[in-house]
Amino acid sequence: MAAEIRMERMTSPEIGAAIEGGITTVVVAAGAIEQHGPHLPLFVDAEHGDRLAIEIARRLGRALVAPTIRVGWSAHHMAFPGTVSLEKETFLAVCRDYAVSLAHHGFRRVCFIPSHGGNFAPLAEARDSFNEAAGPDCSVDVYADLAEVIGVWREVAEAEAGFGNRVGGHADIAETSIMMTMYDGIVREELAECGRLTTPEEEPELIRRVLSEGFASVTPNGILGDARGATPELGEKMIAALADRMAAHFEA
Known part of the structure; x- marks a missing residue:
């Protein structure tokens, strides 16, 4: 052990x-x-x-x-x-x-x-x-x-499933997949849905609005991105890829 x-x-x-x-x-x-x-x-x-x-x-x-x-x-x-x-x-x-x-x-x-x-x-x-x-x-x-985190998730989602556009950074396909791989049955899969879709170019202004006006002002259901299509396998790859990137930062 x-x-x-x-x-x-x-x-x-x-x-x-x-x-x-x-x-x-x-x-x-x-x-x-x-x-x-x-x-x-x-x-x-x-x-x-x-x-x-x-x-x-x-x-x-x-x-x-x-x-x-x-x-x-x-x-x-x-x-x-x-x-x-x-x-x-x-x-x-x-x-x-x-x-x-x-x-x-x-x-x-x-x-x-x-x-x-x-x-x-x-x-x-x-x-x-x-x-x-x-x-x-x-x-x-x-x-x-933070932009690199979202970018890592997009890279993995696109490479593994063609769903890079479903990553928005909050309660999306990435975080849903991560929870699936960590806990069996904890995701209410029947309630997973699309939220506010974003592009990298839109993110700075969207973050400004979130911080100044609140999350509900940009996404009434609380999702940035799209939660559909999540899998435990995708979550495991996202955890590994992000840990690799963060560890590389500290090693540098």
Whole structure:
């Protein structure tokens, strides 16, 4: 059996021994608990973050996985029942305190991976302040390329099924496929439908509207893209491709 790398499943002495043994990189996922259309549960981003963090840590090697920050900045989803959002300042304070705590115990590199679109820009903007708070012996890095995430999903969906145009970045064929591969029976497949379709050229303006006017203003059913055609096999390939890309960022 492979050694455990998820810190919350390890004992304190085990973590201390790992750090003493030179395992000083830690991956932190920052997810969300928010609406994902009529067919997906609220925990999509948090659970996807759990899986991505493990896959990235394995690719990096000699790295542990911190507990996922499960609630993020989701103010733009609050028109939909069940969404839980932190204020942006609260979310960033939690992330900063994570970095400070991990640095205190001897981790020398903290790698934040947003698994919720709304967390990307705030984390990128706060990277310098995180580094200052963590101190000179710890480097804090953030994967901050949301466009690349959507691009990876489009590449996989197009190559595997010819459905690249169904990727929109939220509750779409990508996130639906990812949930299918992670949990059997959790997707309400009969409710999967088309939402707001987008092109790469339209995305900057659409993101601006989402953040300023709310998600419901651009997609009443809460879907960006099209959820139809999702499969577990597609989800597995998307997880692997995105983990490869994110790990490459940190290795560079």
